[in-house]
Amino acid sequence: MTWNRRKFLGAATGALSAPAVLAEGSGKPRVVVVGGGAGGGTVARYIAKDSDGAIDVTLIEPSQVYFSCFFSNLYIGGLKSIDEIGHTYGALAANYGINVIHDWAVAVDRVDKNVTLAGGQVLPYDKLILSPGIDFIEGSVPGWDLSVQTKMPHAYEAGSQSQLLRAQIENMPEGGVYAMVAPPNPYRCPPGPYERISMVAHVLKATNPTAKIVIADPKPKFSKMALFEDGWATHYPGLIDWIGEDFGGGDVSVDPDQMMLTIDGEEMAVDVCNVIPAMKAGRIAELAGVTDGRWAPVNSADMSSKTDPDVYVLGDACQQGDMPKSGFSANSQAKVCANAVRGSLTGSRIFPPRYANTCWSLIAVNDGVKVGATYEATEEKIARVDGFVSQVGEDANLRKTTYEESENWYAAITADMFH
Amino acid sequence: MLFIRKEMAQVTSESDQKERAAMTLNRRDAMQVSLWALMCLALPVRAQDLVALPNVATLEELIYSFAGDAPPEKGGVSIGMEAIAEDGYRVPVTIDAPSAEEVMLIAPGNPVLPVLRARFGPLAGAQSIATRMRLGQSQEVFALARLPGGGVNRGAQAVSVIVGGCS
């Protein structure tokens, strides 16, 4: 099924003036959520929980088990088991009556307002919420495409990719080379590339101390750089070689057959090559015709698409302004969206939007750092208001507390998404 | 020269050797050439030059150490720097001083005021140096530039630091 983008745009303009009409069937307004991660899981749960059965909520997610990208680096570092980062959708169905369908959404008809699944099912909606995460931009790392992801894993979807990367690291020859091709901005984070480097270093320092880590990075700097540089100098001196934009880190190609990586014209043999390509919104956002370039622009007040007021886009896939593409951000956006969607469908009170984010990163065992900010909705975008970041040279006890705090947060946010 | 030669002996210490072993053969050859060059050629380095930046308490003393009695004149040296630094640990900065023979970058709000002094040699392609600096707080950073005739220029740039970086 293909959809003409212009037809969508025309339809969306019409929809602005059309009165709200409920989907046929049960008489209850219907919300369809695509994607069961931090954005989709949270928004489905909040709409169902707070509307107390007045809204029919369907969640479409292909995976039976959700492995969180946050803490997946800790799995790679051997600090968490794969089960500890895996979550199922049973409680969403049992506790809130959410209809969870494990399938792929393959098309969106914004004129007739329905979603088609790979299995053939067509689901009508009054409000559609897309939270599909990311896809990779083909050709952004020459020599790499999805067909070689089992050889050169990205591990940017947690689960089997994380397991593969961890196994490759464990099987590196003595004195071998782990290489990462880091992504350009903006990118999904977590799993932060630099936390991942820290966790790989943690493993190699213990099991393969003569090994080397090389990062080819197209960026001149990265988030929390001073904290990571200081932490790497403390915990892993001489192990990590970061090659930024200034030294050709953006001029990269790979040869998966030969396990070669070329940085700035210099070829090197590598044993593990963790390629994290440039990113764009998950494909369904593009199929729905709500993207403009790589991402889907949204209104800062309620996360509704700038193309269609009955479609909302959450998390990594949306273009909203200053918030990072983190699970915490998606969770925060989902709550604003849930309040707005519920209000427009049932007349419940709609409160002013408020957004926040905190990202914890682990540099070494018990050496955690964090960065956070609050945001407000302006006419133009979601804009940063206030923030904080851990400081270089903090007390070791504080760093340990920060890590323990992140573990508590993990328990809370996953409960907030799934329980 | 004697002082330099004594220090050069340490170049081949153990950890450095280790680093070099990882380099390509070509690069290693180049390194040996450079060592030879250092040992045999007269470098533009004198022992007294190895004294680091002036260790002075006040801005006035620092300016005096660079400019002497000549009051620095505005213009002729510019500081390229974002007005808002989001990470005080690593603030990109460029000093441009066309026709200067020497420049000094000063951060009056830092624990140590002089950040960098650059002397441009005969093969400098431009009187320009870019680096990344630490800024402990919001402040007006400024630069002094000495001209071949002995005159001194000054330039300044105010910067707001969101997260300070001077520990």
Place this chain on the structure above:
Amino acid sequence: MMPTKVAVLIMRGICKRWALKDCGSKVRKAMLAICACFGILPVAGARAEAKDGDVELGAYLSAECVTCHQVNAQTEEIPQIAGLDPNAFMAAMQAYKAKQREHPIMQMMAGRLNDEEIVALAAYFSTLE
């Protein structure tokens, strides 16, 4: 004014002392109790009580808290929300807001809550458990 200033100073001393571990369960309970004693003072300016709060607004705002704080589970570093004494809660939020109590995230989150919102949250949390 003077008694308020004294109370703030005492609170600041207490909070600094426990800055690194202010959420350990026993310590936390003891501290909340102490804060509750002084807590009336900073809140008194607003003459607000939890029972006057907008519970529905509080419920909406609380969504921001539960990203990190579980409603009914006590974890080592992050305290649970249900069962907090409303006055102690309001005092704690005002202390974070005034940066008299240490914690970067809580100072940031409380920093943008106005008095009405703090009261609304207290009202909502007092309906839990």
Place this chain on the structure above:
Amino acid sequence: MATGVKTRVKLPKQVRAGEVVTIKTLITHRMESGHRLDSDNQPIPRSIIHRFLCEFEGELVIDLDIGPGISTNPFFEFQALVPGPGVFTFIWFDDDGAIYTDSRAISVMS
């Protein structure tokens, strides 16, 4: 001596005689400022790269005196005039007495 010190230099491999080239250099170094306290509240002694030199065939390009206000992993970018074929030499001086060098040969197009 600081462990794991690594130098990095970027410049064109080939130029025309008389051309001005951009040179970027980096050395991995913590640049301990001397103003930090350790966990026992004792000051951590200063340990920085305090000087950097670049020369081409014995002629000075640039000579830097460096304070603790320069960031971790000191980065410098500057311009050099290349009169003909030859070798650029880069020298970093550490507070602890260590000297690190790197060099790059450059060829000249006819």
